[in-house]
Amino acid sequence: MTAAQLFSPEESARIRADFPILTRTVRGGRPLVYLDTGATSQKPTEVIDAERRYYETVNAGAHRGAHLLAEEATDAYEGARSTVARFIGARPADVVFTKNATESLNLVAYAFTNAAAPGAMAGVDPAVAERFRLGPGDEVCVTEMEHHANLVPWQELCRRSGATLRWLPITDDGRLDLTDLDTLVNERTKVLAFTHVSNVLGTVNPVATLVARAKEVGALTVLDACQSAPHLPIDVTELGVDFLAFSGHKMYGPTGVGVLWGRGELLDAMPPFLTGGSMIELVRMEGTTYAPPPQRFEAGSMNVAQVVGLAAAIDFIEGIGLDRIHAHELALTERLLDGLARRPWVRVVGPTDAVDRGSSVAFVVDDVHAHDVGQLLDAEGVEVRVGHHCAWPLHRRFRIAATTRATFGVYNTAAEVDALLAALDTVPAVFGVDVSQQVGA
Amino acid sequence: MDLYQELIIEHSKRPQHAGLRDPFDAEVHHVNPTCGDEVTLRVKVGESGELEDVSYDSIGCSISVASTSVLAEECIGHPLEEVFETYNAMRSMLTSKGADPGDEEVIGDGVAFSGVSQYPARVKCALLGWSAMLDALAQAGVDISATSHPASTSSTTA
Numbered sequence: 001m002t003a004a005q006l007f008s009p010e011e012s013a014r015i016r017a018d019f020p021i022l023t024r025t026v027r028g029g030r031p032l033v034y035l036d037t038g039a040t041s042q043k044p045t046e047v048i049d050a051e052r053r054y055y056e057t058v059n060a061g062a063h064r065g066a067h068l069l070a071e072e073a074t075d076a077y078e079g080a081r082s083t084v085a086r087f088i089g090a091r092p093a094d095v096v097f098t099k100n101a102t103e104s105l106n107l108v109a110y111a112f113t114n115a116a117a118p119g120a121m122a123g124v125d126p127a128v129a130e131r132f133r134l135g136p137g138d139e140v141c142v143t144e145m146e147h148h149a150n151l152v153p154w155q156e157l158c159r160r161s162g163a164t165l166r167w168l169p170i171t172d173d174g175r176l177d178l179t180d181l182d183t184l185v186n187e188r189t190k191v192l193a194f195t196h197v198s199n200v201l202g203t204v205n206p207v208a209t210l211v212a213r214a215k216e217v218g219a220l221t222v223l224d225a226c227q228s229a230p231h232l233p234i235d236v237t238e239l240g241v242d243f244l245a246f247s248g249h250k251m252y253g254p255t256g257v258g259v260l261w262g263r264g265e266l267l268d269a270m271p272p273f274l275t276g277g278s279m280i281e282l283v284r285m286e287g288t289t290y291a292p293p294p295q296r297f298e299a300g301s302m303n304v305a306q307v308v309g310l311a312a313a314i315d316f317i318e319g320i321g322l323d324r325i326h327a328h329e330l331a332l333t334e335r336l337l338d339g340l341a342r343r344p345w346v347r348v349v350g351p352t353d354a355v356d357r358g359s360s361v362a363f364v365v366d367d368v369h370a371h372d373v374g375q376l377l378d379a380e381g382v383e384v385r386v387g388h389h390c391a392w393p394l395h396r397r398f399r400i401a402a403t404t405r406a407t408f409g410v411y412n413t414a415a416e417v418d419a420l421l422a423a424l425d426t427v428p429a430v431f432g433v434d435v436s437q438q439v440g441a
Numbered sequence: 442m443d444l445y446q447e448l449i450i451e452h453s454k455r456p457q458h459a460g461l462r463d464p465f466d467a468e469v470h471h472v473n474p475t476c477g478d479e480v481t482l483r484v485k486v487g488e489s490g491e492l493e494d495v496s497y498d499s500i501g502c503s504i505s506v507a508s509t510s511v512l513a514e515e516c517i518g519h520p521l522e523e524v525f526e527t528y529n530a531m532r533s534m535l536t537s538k539g540a541d542p543g544d545e546e547v548i549g550d551g552v553a554f555s556g557v558s559q560y561p562a563r564v565k566c567a568l569l570g571w572s573a574m575l576d577a578l579a580q581a582g583v584d585i586s587a588t589s590h591p592a593s594t595s596s597t598t599a
Binding site: 368369370371372375376379387388392395401402429430432 | 444445450454475477478479499501502503504560563566
């Protein structure tokens with residue numbers, strides 16, 4: 001396990017100097033305390049420059065045309081694919097670029113629907129084709145802590161196919177409740193889709209246990225890695241999952257680019273999601289055959305500049321090292337959990353220790369709505385997320401409408417944790433909260 | 442900060458005329474999907490064209506709860522023309538980005554919400570109950586075309 005360890009003040013200052021936005025002020029000249037990296041991260045100069053440089057010196061149709069610029073654009077695009085592949089321990093051919101993780105997850109969900117079309121799986125090994133056959137009597141299992149992006153596509157797939165959706169519940173302290181794992185994931189289960197790290201609770205889920213059970217029953221595993229890819233080292237072989245999705249913009253990269261990794265033999269068998277230019281092998285008026293992956297899943301002109309920016313973001317992350325980033329963020333998380341524990345009028349929703357934990361810390365203040373808490377924090381320049389964070393069922397599970405959520409990135413500091421706590425201390429006076437009172441459940 | 446006037450805090454802690462009551466002509470349920478604020482609201486129109494009762498159950502932030510409370514206080518028992526005038530004045534103030542300070546003669550305690558117009562993310566909170574009331578009135582068969590409610594000027598939104 002990684003031990004919590006803050007960056008030195010010098011290193012922190014160096015990292016922060018790399019993010020132009022951190023020099024701006026907010027709300028009456030206050031310094032910006034950005035604690036919403038879980039929603040989207042800020043961008044370092046390297047990423048902004050990589051996108052600009054691409055447009056200024058290379059821009060052309062990647063995988064289109066034979067002129068020099070088109071060759072260079074293709075090289076930049078495919079070079080970025082290799083960078084992403086190396087980052088997650090994968091083969092470049094198994095890395096698909098999308099517009100975001102939501103599209104990546106829909107791409108997998110729609111493979112089941114499209115596989116049901118007549119002839120869609122012709123020529124595919126019957127054993128592999130069978131894994132994409134979904135209908136009444138079959139089951140898809142998710143968890144109660146999923147972001148809507150890894151819940152709604154599976155709900156919709158079940159609605160279209162007649163399969164049944166099941167879910168693993170959450171314990172009171174914010175961990176997955178695995179008591180009934182063997183009944184919830186059973187011989188009828190075709191897909192087990194779950195998040196690596198909860199975007200609300202911060203919980204790091206036991207991937208090995210879940211994957212082992214899925215393998216026993218022959219279910220495909222889909223991992224939402226949005227909240228882990230920028231924070232924990234990821235290796236697809238070690239994780240053992242079949243599909244993995246994440247977004248570029250949460251990992252210091254541009255908006256508009258996401259990644260889907262899938263096992264080669266599965267991607268090979270899957271029908272396309274979006275169709276059109278560049279995903280084809282042969283087109284006749286009567287019909288079309290498809291290109292092999294990853295091109296099969298990259299229809300139309302792609303987000304080349306953003307893909308190039310994502311590669312720059314990965315270089316940035318690797319320049320610091322994910323082990324060290326994780327250790328730093330863990331130290332910030334511990335400091336915040338400590339501070340909140342000393343305020344009995346605040347209740348953390350999620351694990352209250354830093355074991356198997358990412359850096360999302362969600363909390364409620366008794367009788368004060370998260371929007372109001374967030375507004376007072378914003379008045380002090382502290383920018384957090386409020387609401388249900390696209391995890392409405394999770395909030396229902398804890399019988400709360402909304403939480404206030406702080407999430408950390410590589411640029412955050414211990415002083416910023418203290419700024420959050422100080423801003424939080426302005427809440428009781430405004431809303432008449434009894435600070436000696438323990439929050440009711 | 443200027444947003445949280447004492448009046449808003451008071452109304453949010455003790456919402457006036459809260460709770461769902463019978464009889465009613467129409468009931469609506471409105472949500473603010475970005476934050477999970479919810480209001481269930483009923484209207485009862487009287488014999489002589491007055492808004493006889495507005496009853497509601499609201500879960501949400503102080504701004505949305507207090508605004509619905511002020512709505513009940515300012516609208517219950519008033520002729521519908523006055524209710525529409527109050528709605529229009531409230532909506533105009535809230536969406537003015539600070540240009541319209543609000544007329545106390547028309548919106549009463551509603552002026553406490555003038556600061557909300559500086560915070561675009563919160564305007565929806567403050568309008569939640571008011572939009573629900575207009576929607577409920579329309580469902581009760583009342584002609585709301587005299588209001589600035591989006592549904593009264595567009596044929597596609599409900």
